[in-house]
Amino acid sequence: MLLTRSEIDRRVNDLAGQISRDYAGCDLLLIGVLKGAFIFMADLARALSIPCQTDFIRAASYGAGSESSGTIVITKDVDAEVRGRDVLIIEDIIDTGLTLRHIVDTLMLRQPKSIKVCAFLDKRRRRKIPFEADYVGFSMEDGFVVGYGLDFNEQDRHWPDVYVIPNPV
Ligand code: XMP
Ligand code: MG
Numbered sequence: 001m002l003l004t005r006s007e008i009d010r011r012v013n014d015l016a017g018q019i020s021r022d023y024a025g026c027d028l029l030l031i032g033v034l035k036g037a038f039i040f041m042a043d044l045a046r047a048l049s050i051p052c053q054t055d056f057i058r059a060a061s062y063g064a065g066s067e068s069s070g071t072i073v074i075t076k077d078v079d080a081e082v083r084g085r086d087v088l089i090i091e092d093i094i095d096t097g098l099t100l101r102h103i104v105d106t107l108m109l110r111q112p113k114s115i116k117v118c119a120f121l122d123k124r125r126r127r128k129i130p131f132e133a134d135y136v137g138f139s140m141e142d143g144f145v146v147g148y149g150l151d152f153n154e155q156d157r158h159w160p161d162v163y164v165i166p167n168p169v
Contacts, residue, residue: 002145003138003162011137012040015118016047019088019135026086027113028052031078033059033103035157036092039149040120040137044090055080057089057107059099070128072102082110092149093121097131121145121162144168 032041034056045054058076087107094100100117107115118135126142143166146152147159152168 001161002140002143002164003148005160008137008148008160008162009043012043013047015135015137016044016049019044019118020049023050023052023086023088026050027084029080029082029085029087029112030054030090031080031087031107032056032090033092033099034076036149036151037090037120039157040092041090044118053080057103059103061099070098072099074103074106078107082107082112084111084113087112087115089115089117091117091119091133093123093145094119094131094133095123095126096128098128100133101129101131120148121150 028050030041030045030052032038032054045052055078056076057074057078060073060075062071062073089100089103091100104115104117116134119133120137122133122136122139123142124139143164144152145162145164146156147162149157150162151157152165
């Protein structure tokens with residue numbers, strides 16, 4: 001096991017407190033990246049003490065195995081108007097950085113007032129391009145993780161804790 005339900009709870013509440021202070025008085029739009037972020041976003045949103053709206057986006061990466069290839073395509077766009085809003089993208093995990101780079105660049109073209117990223121997990125050492133999230137739940141070393149929204153072949157997303165899978169194939 002990498003993270004227990006209670007460690008996750010504490011950290012998510014800390015992040016929600018920080019985000020609530022940083023975005024006080026703002027027109028906050030949370031955009032969750034499907035599917036992995038659905039549980040993190042649900043917990044984070046409920047722990048906020050400020051108003052916000054919620055929407056979702058989905059991106060697919062074309063290539064083999066569990067790694068991003070570099071070709072990212074938006075397969076479900078947000079419905080909400082992004083222009084002039086304070087956008088906070090909620091992602092499960094940052095690995096190479098390619099997915100979030102593409103999502104941020106795509107949404108930037110719509111002229112939000114601000115755009116930031118909150119990631120539950122950050123595999124900092126695996127970047128293929130430089131990418132920094134504004135809020136990070138936990139940093140981790142290499143290794144494939146499941147649970148709390150994260151999947152292995154669509155399994156295990158519903159697990160309340162986070163586990164490392166030794167050798168995913
Ligand atoms: P990039 O490489 O574009 O990829 O930053 C981010 C996406 O890759 C997936 N990913 C994982 N999914 N366990 C997962 O369940 C992992 O350890 C893992 N590492 C990367 C994830 O979909 C994320 O959005
Ligand atoms: Mg994902």
